[in-house]
Amino acid sequence: xxxxxxxxxxxxxxxxxxxxxxxxxxxxxxxxxxxxxxxxxxxxxxxxxxxxxxxxxxxxxxxxxxxxxxxxxxxxxxxxxxxxxxxxxxxxxxxxxxxxxxxx
Numbered sequence: 001x002x003x004x005x006x007x008x009x010x011x012x013x014x015x016x017x018x019x020x021x022x023x024x025x026x027x028x029x030x031x032x033x034x035x036x037x038x039x040x041x042x043x044x045x046x047x048x049x050x051x052x053x054x055x056x057x058x059x060x061x062x063x064x065x066x067x068x069x070x071x072x073x074x075x076x077x078x079x080x081x082x083x084x085x086x087x088x089x090x091x092x093x094x095x096x097x098x099x100x101x102x103x104x
Contacts, residue, residue, distance in 0.1 A: 008034040022062040025071075033075060039068060040077050043087050051083045 011034035017023055022039075026032040042057050043049065049057070051069075058065035069085075072078040079088050 008037060011035065012038055020061065022068075025062065025064065025067060032071060036068075036072055036075055036077050040072060040087055043078070043085075045087050047086065049085045051085065054078075054085045 011026070011031045015023055015026060015031070015035055016038070022035060026035055039058065039061060042061070043054075054069055055065045058068045062068060069078075073080050073085075076088050078085050
C-alpha cells in the first residue's frame with residue numbers, strides 16, 4: 001500500500017483483504033486509527049458529502065458503515081455538521097452555512 005506509513009501498512013495487511021475490504025474493525029485504538037486514516041482516503045478533500053453518500057462509500061469497505069462513520073467523526077478525521085460530512089481540515093470557514101446545506 002504505497003504512500004501509507006509503514007506502521008499503518010502493517011496494520012492494513014492484517015485488516016484489509018485482497019479485494020480492499022476491511023475484514024474487521026480493530027478494537028485497539030492505534031490500529032483502528034490506521035484503518036481510519038486509510039478509509040478517509042476514499043473521500044475527496046474540500047468536498048461535502050451527505051450522510052447517504054458517506055454510508056455508501058464506507059459500505060464498499062465494510063458492512064458496519066455506521067460504526068466506521070462514527071469513529072471517523074469521533075476521532076476528528078472527518079467533521080459533521082447537521083447531516084453534511086467532510087474531511088477534517090479540507091473545508092474552510094465551516095462556521096457558516098452554505099445555501100445547499102439542509103436545515104435542521
